[in-house]
Each structure stands twice: as structure tokens, then as C-alpha cells.
Amino acid sequence: MPKMLSRRNFLKILTGLGALLIPWTVLPRLEKMGSLVPRPPVKFINASNLDKDGPGEDEFPMPPAEVLARKALADIEALSHPDKEGRRAGTAGETRALVYLEEQLKLLNLQPFGADNYWQMFSIPAMQEKIINGRALFRPDEADPLLSPAGNILAVLPGQDADAYVIISAHYDHLGIYNGKLYPGANDNASGVGCILQVLRSLVRDYCQGIRPKYNIVAAFWGAEEMGFLGSKYFVSHPLFPLAGLKAVINYDTVGNGEREDFILWQVGDSWLKDIMQEAAEKNQARLELNYGGGHQSDEAAFRGTSVPAVTMLSKNWLEKNHTPEDDLSLINPEKLETACSILYTALKKIVY
Numbered sequence: 388m389p390k391m392l393s394r395r396n397f398l399k400i401l402t403g404l405g406a407l408l409i410p411w412t413v414l415p416r417l418e419k420m421g422s423l424v425p426r427p428p429v430k431f432i433n434a435s436n437l438d439k440d441g442p443g444e445d446e447f448p449m450p451p452a453e454v455l456a457r458k459a460l461a462d463i464e465a466l467s468h469p470d471k472e473g474r475r476a477g478t479a480g481e482t483r484a485l486v487y488l489e490e491q492l493k494l495l496n497l498q499p500f501g502a503d504n505y506w507q508m509f510s511i512p513a514m515q516e517k518i519i520n521g522r523a524l525f526r527p528d529e530a531d532p533l534l535s536p537a538g539n540i541l542a543v544l545p546g547q548d549a550d551a552y553v554i555i556s557a558h559y560d561h562l563g564i565y566n567g568k569l570y571p572g573a574n575d576n577a578s579g580v581g582c583i584l585q586v587l588r589s590l591v592r593d594y595c596q597g598i599r600p601k602y603n604i605v606a607a608f609w610g611a612e613e614m615g616f617l618g619s620k621y622f623v624s625h626p627l628f629p630l631a632g633l634k635a636v637i638n639y640d641t642v643g644n645g646e647r648e649d650f651i652l653w654q655v656g657d658s659w660l661k662d663i664m665q666e667a668a669e670k671n672q673a674r675l676e677l678n679y680g681g682g683h684q685s686d687e688a689a690f691r692g693t694s695v696p697a698v699t700m701l702s703k704n705w706l707e708k709n710h711t712p713e714d715d716l717s718l719i720n721p722e723k724l725e726t727a728c729s730i731l732y733t734a735l736k737k738i739v740y
């Protein structure tokens with residue numbers, strides 16, 4: 388004799404049917420809600436996808452006048468501020484500096500060119516600080532196997548030839564806090580970063596007025612330079628486009644102190660790029676002496692072993708208070724920053740316009 392359906396079993400069947408039905412009734416509504424969720428404001432653009440004629444006017448609107456008028460000195464102030472804690476690679480201070488740079492690039496409507504939006508992350512080994520000849524330096528800490536994340540940040544101003552590139556760069560990291568003392572790194576190398584940003588602002592203004600570069604201009608802010616050019620070396624071993632298309636690298640490091648007109652240049656190999664830089668300096672009533680670094684080098688060194696011409700421009704007396712807590716805003720000569728910016732702008736006009 389068939390069992391009568393008990394009240395409890397009847398309720399179980401109802402609940403089961405409900406569970407089956409609910410997804411079908413709710414799903415269309417969820418889809419509708421999905422279309423209301425805002426999409427990310429930036430899109431990743433691969434070099435190979437760049438429009439040969441550059442993006443249209445509405446994809447690259449003219450940034451507000453106050454954004455374009457911002458000067459290197461304002462960036463130096465922001466980056467050497469105690470809230471950036473000396474921008475030591477692998478620390479929260481470094482991340483705050485990265486976020487600041489990302490904001491500046493977004494304000495200029497520049498397209499991200501990192502592996503992950505504007506960022507290219509890599510890992511760094513543990514380091515120990517040491518004072519050698521009065522300067523704080525990092526040495527790898529062999530006893531500590533811990534790796535930390537650090538990052539480069541990259542953006543691109545599209546050129547007419549999608550396969551050709553020029554990099555303008557500066558390292559943004561510094562030494563952090565050591566023995567309770569903040570190393571603000573205003574000259575080393577917030578000054579170089581500020582100059583690259585100021586020149587970018589001029590190039591974006593030109594771009595929006597229809598003056599477009601022949602080659603893609605990539606702005607690269609390297610991380611972990613103070614630990615042995617780790618960011619630029621990582622880029623060279625993990626390039627975001629074929630390095631065969633890279634025509635030149637112009638790097639700025641510690642450009643803000645001393646006499647307005649005195650600069651030096653370090654280079655890997657010997658190339659036409661040195662001549663263009665020296666001509667550009669002359670046009671701006673400045674002197675740019677070729678110098679062999681005396682055992683020092685900067686991110687140009689990462690391009691040794693490639694066939695890419697790479698140079699770093701510095702102040703002639705860049706070692707003044709370098710890698711000490713006294714490398715602060717008082718060391719910066721605003722006229723010198725203007726000269727450094729004009730030299731880069733003049734050189735780029737010759738190379739890519």
C-alpha cells in the first residue's frame with residue numbers, strides 16, 4: 388500500500404523545488420545588475436594594439452591647465468615628504484610613491500604600459516644598510532632568504548610608428564629610514580622623477596594640440612635602483628615590447644643640485660645619443676661633460692649588453708650630501724630643474740619629432 392505523503396516530506400519536496408527554481412528566477416536580475424557595475428577606468432593597451440595614427444581626440448582629452456602647469460619641484464616635495472618614508476623598495480613608503488606616480492600619469496590621461504596596468508612588479512632580496520665613506524648603501528643580506536615585492540611604473544605617449552620606442556626614465560626609490568633617520572632623497576632621485584613628469588606634461592600638451600611623436604615615448608619610473616638597478620634590470624630581462632624597437636634610453640638621476648648649467652653624462656657604449664644630449668645642453672646654455680662615473684653607475688647600466696644607446700644625465704656635483712639624511716628640498720636649485728627639463732625636451736624634439 389503506498390505510503391501517504393507525510394506533512395514533513397511534502398514540505399521537503401517544496402523546499403527542493405524552490406531551490407531549483409530560485410536560480411532561474413534570480414539570474415536575469417543579476418545579469419541586469421552586472422551591467423550597472425562600473426568598469427575599470429583604465430584599459431591595458433599592448434604596444435601591438437596601438438592605433439598607428441594615435442588615439443582619437445576624445446580618447447585623449449586635454450588635461451586641465453593646472454595639471455599641465457605642475458612643476459618638478461611639486462613632485463619632489465611630494466616624493467620626499469615624510470609620508471613616503473624615504474621610498475625604500477619593498478616598503479609601504481615605496482607603494483605610496485608608486486600610487487602618487489600612478490595618479491600623476493592618470494591626470495595626464497597617459498596610457499598604462501606596465502604588465503599590470505601601470506605597474507610592473509618584481510621581487511627583491513633582503514638587504515642590509517651600511518655606511519661607507521659617509522654614504523648609506525645597501526648590500527644583499529645573504530642570511531635572510533625573504534623576498535619582497537617592488538615595482539616599476541610605466542606609461543606611454545603613443546607614436547606614429549607603433550613599433551619604435553624611446554624610454555625617458557628615472558628611479559623613484561631611495562634608502563628609506565635607517566638608524567631612526569629619514570633619507571628623503573629629494574635630489575636622489577625625486578629630482579629626476581620630477582623632471583621626467585614635467586617634460587611629460589609638456590609633451591602631452593603638444594600631443595593634444597596635434598604635435599605627435601614619431602616613436603612611442605615610454606615614461607619609466609624604475610624601482611630598487613639603490614639595490615643594484617633591480618627594476619631596470621628586471622625590465623631588460625622582461626621587456627614589455629621587443630627591445631629591437633627601442634631606439635634610445637634617456638635616464639635622469641640626481642639632477643637638481645648645484646650650479647644651473649653644470650651637468651655630466653654617463654653612457655653605455657658610445658653613441659649618437661651623447662651628441663644629441665650635448666647639443667641640447669648647449670642650446671640651453673648649459674655644459675654636459677662626458678664622465679665615466681668613477682665606479683658609480685645608474686639605470687643606464689641595465690642596458691649594457693643590449694644594442695640600445697642608453698645615457699644617464701646627472702648634476703656635475705651630484706655627490707653633494709648624496710645618500711645622507713641631508714638630501715632634502717634645501718639642496719634643490721629650481722633653476723637647475725628648469726634647465727634639466729629643457730635639455731630633455733630639446734633632445735626629444737630632435738629624436739622623436
Ligand SMILES: [Zn+2]
Pocket residue numbers: 575613710
Ligand atoms: Zn642613490
